[in-house]
Amino acid sequence: MIDPEALAAEETPPPARPLAGQSAAAGARSGIATAVRSAVPNAIRDGGVVIRPSTGARVRWTPIEAVADEYDAAQAMRSRGYSCLGVIGNASHLRGSGGHTPWCSEGYAGRACKVGKVYAIDLEAPNMTGLERWLIPRLRAGSYKWVYYLNINGHQYTRKDSFRGRYSSADQHLHLSGLAGHENDNSSILRDYENFRTNGGEDMAQVPQAQWDRVRKQLDSIDDVVHGGNGAAYRESAMKRDHQSQVEQLKEYVDQRLNTIEAKLDALLGTTTPPPTA
Ligand SMILES: [Zn+2]
Known part of the structure; x- marks a missing residue:
């Protein structure tokens, strides 16, 4: 079991520490959101209700469409080694205001995240280094415009510098954070990667x-x-x-x-x- 208290050092909004400056965070446990698992297709779009620790209020949440798409893809391709590690945050996440909370404070370019929307998802895929090598050039070239930043294999990349810089992250899994204003974008990152891996790509x-x-x-x-x-x-x-x-x-x-x-x-x-x- 993962100790929830060890997850306090969750994904921080970019820019993160430069890769050269990593030390304290390097040994930190990676932050994985609480898994939302269901056998029912589309169930992820129904979201759920969480209590906001700072106010005690019950807050209804639903994921942004891109997160729901990637969740569905991970579920559909489970036998091929894909999985969703989480969407809505655990107690530790919910004390903060990151992408795994429905009160996300990580807006960008003058746009704020919508209250009630969850913008982040944690994923595993086969050949994670291959995924990083495949995904980053595509983001730099303008694909997947809903992605604000991502963490993968201990690295962070962000739209703030057009995904050119590589910063350090405690996450080894793929953490995708969505961009405010792109709540209805669709996404096909896992499916495109699987297609690349198996059909003439790798x-x-x-x-x-x-x-x-x-x-x-x-x-x-x-x-x-x-x-x-x-x-x-x-x-x-x-x-x-x-x-x-x-x-x-x-x-x-x-x-x-x-x-x-x-x-x-x-x-x-x-x-x-x-x-x-x-
Ligand atoms: Zn995450």
Whole structure:
């Protein structure tokens, strides 16, 4: 069980501490919202009622549409290794005013969050490093305009700098925080990622063995040319320029292979560790 008191250091609004400056927060337990689980489709859109600790008032909440979409996607793809860790916050979250509360204070660009709306969701996906590598360039390119900031693998990225900077976060899971004013946006982050992983995305990283063998021979022959005979003559030659692109291509193959291996290792970890409790 996760100790609720250990969750006090939940996601802080951006900007967070620069990566270089992390120390105190590095060892902190990651903040995971209370799971809202239901077998009933669309139940997440009904939300619920929580007591606001500071006033004692009962507050009805519903998630923003994008959070509901990602919740549904995680539920639908559970057998593929996706899960929702939480939407509405636990007692510790509710004492604050972050994205897992229906009195979220994390507005942006002159817009305030709507009272009664929950803007954040915590998610797990297969190959979390692959997800980060896939998602951040898409956010930088303008996709998923409802995302205000996110935490993943101990990193935080924010719309405040167009997702260019990487800051530290205590969260290892994917925490998505929505943007005030985008309460009705739809979202397909998990589904798009799964599509990428399984349909020509990461599959393109699966270099066929025959191609890999050719690459090895190519590398050996380049190595022979470079190290056989006079190395200085080679460095000055036109042949080097010719080989440059071949070597760059080889490096690309190596990168793709490592990505594939990393995905397989992550899958292995997923089958050997118990599911997270939330
Ligand atoms: Zn969270």
